[in-house]
Structure formats: C-alpha cells, structure tokens
Amino acid sequence: MKKILTLLLGIMIILSLAGCKKQAEPEPVVEPEPEPEPTADVVTYEEYKALPTDGSAVVTIEAYVQGVQSYWDGGATFYLQDKDGGYLAYAAKIVEEDYTKIVSNDFSEGWVGLANGMKVRVEGTKSEWSGEEEIVDGVVTLVDDGDKWIAEAVDVTNYMATDATVNYMNQRVKFTDLTVAAYNDAGDAFSYSWDGSGTPGDDLYFNCEKDGLVYSFVVESYLCFDGSPAYEAVEALEVGQTVDIEGFLYWYNGAQPHVVSLTVK
8 A cells, every 4th residue: 555655646746846847948939020121212313313422322213224234243234214314223233034024135226125114123322423423333123013114215406515415314315417527536437445446346436516516425335236236327427427316315524325326317
C-alpha cells in the first residue's frame, strides 16, 4: 500500500511541476508587420519648375515617355512630357523588361523607338547642367493604368530669337523653313562630333539660320542611330537647303534640339 501511495504521490509531483513549467513559459511575441515606406508625393510641372536645381531637391514626377535613348548599364535617358511641360530624366535606372515595353525599336520613324506614350513615374534629384534642367540619379517605373499619350510637336520657329524658347525646354517641338548654314570654316554642312573629331556613327552637329541668326542642332547617336532616317538626312545635307526639323528641345548654353526628323523642302 505504501508503495502505491508513494508512486501516486510521485506522479502528482511530476504533473504539478510540468504544469508550473508550462505556466512559466512566456507567450510568443508577434512581431508587427513593417509599415510600407511612404511614397513621395507626385509634383505637378509647375511645382517641378519651382524647385531648385542645386541637387537639393528630391522629386517624383509622372509623365508620358515621348522618346528614349538606347539601354545601357541598367538604364537610359528619357524624354518625357505631360500636358503642361517637358522633362529629361538623364541616365535613369529602369528594369530592362520594362524598358522593352516602352520602346518600339522601329527605325521607320527615325529614332530608337518613338516611345508608345506609356506613363511612368520617375523618382530622382532635380539638377542643371549648362542650362539644361533634368532629373538625375533617377529610377523609372511603369504606371500600369493603361493611360498613354503622345504630344504633338509645337512649332517654336517664331520664338527662336526670343527668351520664350526656354519655356519649351524638353518638349517635342518643330522648326520650319530654316536654312542650312556652314558648320565650320571649311564650309561643311555638318560635323561628326562637335569639333569634327568623330567618325560615322558618332553624334552629328549642324547649324541652321533663320532671320540672320544661326542655331545649333544635334542628332544624338543614342537616340537616332547611324542608318536611321534622321541620321542619313543630316549626312546628305547641303549648305543653303531649306529644311523642316523636329526634335526634343534640349538645352546646352542655349537651345540645342535633339533632332528626330529632318525634311529637305
């Protein structure tokens, strides 16, 4: 009998200790889900223009891709526009799969691909180089809402000799009835690279005259490759010809459009 009582007492002690141990275990800690990082507010074109260009302004815009240079080192340079103005996102990073959705790779229009007008978001820093306002250190993502828009080229011929030209910076523009002027003292109509040091395949530079004033234009080889209609049209230029030009109004110490189309009249 004593053995049975002793055995029962031992079992009760073990169960009691087990119960105490269970009660002493802390409740599992449930870690809260991390809050998503807030996305910077998208600014309007007017708000963008008001920001400083000293590299202190981090900015987020949404706009439509009008043109894009070739993909390199994980990114590209984008010509963007909304219904209020134009933007240049210089060497912005983008996933290559998304890049291929933006460009057509169709040379028939004269550039790497007149982008199909897809809407994108760009987050980067507003900067300035030789007068050109641009977004640097940017990241481009698609805004997948099916919204697309292609801007009509604005004729800025009558503004060429005025300060108003700068109001169209980075927009898709056109110039009509310009006269091809000699680019250098040798009387050449164009130059491979700005100083003549280039070879076919490099950027093409040429000048045109309007009302006694001479203006500089460039065919960016990363935008319009050697062999594209725009590139070949400039290679065939002759001084004195009358031309119409279309391009993006890039700025380099003054207007220096990146040409995407040239027609001899």
